[in-house]
Amino acid sequence: MIDTLYKTVMPDAVKKWELAGLVTDFPEDGGECFRFGELQIAVFNFTSRGEWYACQNVCPHKLQAALSRGMIGSAGEEPKVACPFHKKTFSLKTGQNLNGDEKPIAVYPVKVEEGKVYVGLPS
Numbered sequence: 001m002i003d004t005l006y007k008t009v010m011p012d013a014v015k016k017w018e019l020a021g022l023v024t025d026f027p028e029d030g031g032e033c034f035r036f037g038e039l040q041i042a043v044f045n046f047t048s049r050g051e052w053y054a055c056q057n058v059c060p061h062k063l064q065a066a067l068s069r070g071m072i073g074s075a076g077e078e079p080k081v082a083c084p085f086h087k088k089t090f091s092l093k094t095g096q097n098l099n100g101d102e103k104p105i106a107v108y109p110v111k112v113e114e115g116k117v118y119v120g121l122p123s
């Protein structure tokens, strides 16, 4: 179920940009969770890198909907999020599990225009 619901969207595969909120709605170096239909997507304002990322909110380890509350940081050049439950860590660029062999998470493009934050979805 989770595998069919959440699939990484490459920038050139975006069919619609969904409004997640205003830039000012997001904590610095933190995330918020949004629902788009059935999807729960974590959107991160990675202030210290000047970047934005989005991924599925559900952690593949024990299916906790918690990644938006995870700590974000960098592993070398790689932006990452650590699930608050058991600290499984995932790349916010590729979705790969960086400290184990969990399934990758789906990641989504984010764009910011005129103070608004949008997530790119496939339909």
Ligand code: FES
Binding pocket: 059, 060, 061, 062, 063, 064, 083, 084, 085, 086, 087, 088
């Ligand atoms: S539920 Fe996320 S690390 Fe266990």
